[in-house]
Amino acid sequence: MTSSGPIRPLALRARIVTPLAAGGTLDLADGLLETDDGGRIIGVRPWRGAADAAVEVADLRPLVLLPGMVDLHAHLPQLPNAGLGAGLDLLTWLDRYIFPLEHAYDRSVAERQAPAAWSAFAAAGTTTVLAYAAIWPDSTDAAFEAAEAHGIRAIIGKVMMDRLTYDAGIDPGRILESSLRQSDELASRWHGRDGGRLQYAFTPRFAVSCSADLLRESAALARLHGAYWQTHLSEDGGEINEVRRLFPDARDYLDCYERAGGLGPKSIFAHAIHLSDDEVRRLVAGGSAVAHCPASNVFLASGLMPLAAYRAAGMRVGLGSDVAGGPEASIFATMRAGVVVQRALELTGRAAPDGALRPSDWLRAGTLDGAGALGLSHSIGSLEAGKEADLIAIDPGLTTPLPGDEQPLDTEDLLSRLIFRTHPNMVRAAWVRGRPLAGPPGIGGIG
Numbered sequence: 001m002t003s004s005g006p007i008r009p010l011a012l013r014a015r016i017v018t019p020l021a022a023g024g025t026l027d028l029a030d031g032l033l034e035t036d037d038g039g040r041i042i043g044v045r046p047w048r049g050a051a052d053a054a055v056e057v058a059d060l061r062p063l064v065l066l067p068g069m070v071d072l073h074a075h076l077p078q079l080p081n082a083g084l085g086a087g088l089d090l091l092t093w094l095d096r097y098i099f100p101l102e103h104a105y106d107r108s109v110a111e112r113q114a115p116a117a118w119s120a121f122a123a124a125g126t127t128t129v130l131a132y133a134a135i136w137p138d139s140t141d142a143a144f145e146a147a148e149a150h151g152i153r154a155i156i157g158k159v160m161m162d163r164l165t166y167d168a169g170i171d172p173g174r175i176l177e178s179s180l181r182q183s184d185e186l187a188s189r190w191h192g193r194d195g196g197r198l199q200y201a202f203t204p205r206f207a208v209s210c211s212a213d214l215l216r217e218s219a220a221l222a223r224l225h226g227a228y229w230q231t232h233l234s235e236d237g238g239e240i241n242e243v244r245r246l247f248p249d250a251r252d253y254l255d256c257y258e259r260a261g262g263l264g265p266k267s268i269f270a271h272a273i274h275l276s277d278d279e280v281r282r283l284v285a286g287g288s289a290v291a292h293c294p295a296s297n298v299f300l301a302s303g304l305m306p307l308a309a310y311r312a313a314g315m316r317v318g319l320g321s322d323v324a325g326g327p328e329a330s331i332f333a334t335m336r337a338g339v340v341v342q343r344a345l346e347l348t349g350r351a352a353p354d355g356a357l358r359p360s361d362w363l364r365a366g367t368l369d370g371a372g373a374l375g376l377s378h379s380i381g382s383l384e385a386g387k388e389a390d391l392i393a394i395d396p397g398l399t400t401p402l403p404g405d406e407q408p409l410d411t412e413d414l415l416s417r418l419i420f421r422t423h424p425n426m427v428r429a430a431w432v433r434g435r436p437l438a439g440p441p442g443i444g445g446i447g
């Protein structure tokens, strides 16, 4: 398993299920996916026989090939805390569980943990991650180095906080300047590395932790580098009250970011649960995307995001695990929580049942829509000719209730099983640009 050296072309025979850029879902019961030595997909088509493939065919049946999942929101240093702290509200949880953990995330901790973290994402089926590191530049560097070696597609940012921060040692008068300089240096070093596999996201944590100057200057730097800008928006009642107190002139939460020049197609806002209609309209008009994090939103009792209404308003929405706010680094688990939240909204009369997403819509949300939120849907997010070969192989047999009693399932039922009966070992292999990633158990010599 390596992220350097020549790429071996692949010819994989399996059931192939993927959203299509033009709409709809392709489900080939017996298909062939071929890649070239540049890690691109040459073709996806029904199986016609081994003589038809350019290289030796690996018969993966009964495995199923899917596009790799895109996780639009995760916190790398928080993985060790996943599942801890249930019952707390966001600000208490950050204070008790998260800030001490991130404070300790120095270079040596990152060097030890980040390789395992990237493997954990790959084992869960995720091939692209938009991640927050901690406030330390050297451990952010280590997280990038680990992603470079691992092979996962990663967009990472050093967390920026110039108030309510866990950096007790720094002179408050210099924190803004140093945070901007460190982020600028990291972006210069990493943004676009390895043909764009690694990118940088300027990462002001949220308006509670950031001055108006930090928000404005970080957004300007992101534009200068052509990099991403990510932050949290309207997640929790206590947080929203605090933002109101800290930004008395802002007309609402989104306005704190809007007046900083933070809205645009490369801005990703996590959570965005409690938006007014006007905030939704401005967010959509600004072309920004939202990372929907339903597992976290329930774990921290932050709220129920009205996904169907947001989508109807034209919002670009992908999925985020938000580990450790979300207890699992899995987009399948995130989908499951998303369905439950939708059902809860229906039960309480806040969403119409006919607006409910189908399992194939959730697959699209976790893959192609996430890629679209990052402006990468031309190169990843679905299994289609010309795209980069970011894909996973799943063993659906592990999700059946009675082993050995597998039934043929249509597309929606197959995906429903993967979402509602996600098995920790069901992802057998994951590839980025045709290269296998460490994490899943693997399939012989090819994955």
Ligand code: GUN
Pocket: 075, 090, 094, 098, 205, 206, 232, 235, 296, 322, 325
């Ligand atoms: N808001 C600010 N920081 C965080 C964080 O680390 N996790 C979550 N869920 N929300 C936040």
Ligand code: ZN
Pocket: 073, 075, 232, 270, 322, 325
């Ligand atoms: Zn978060």
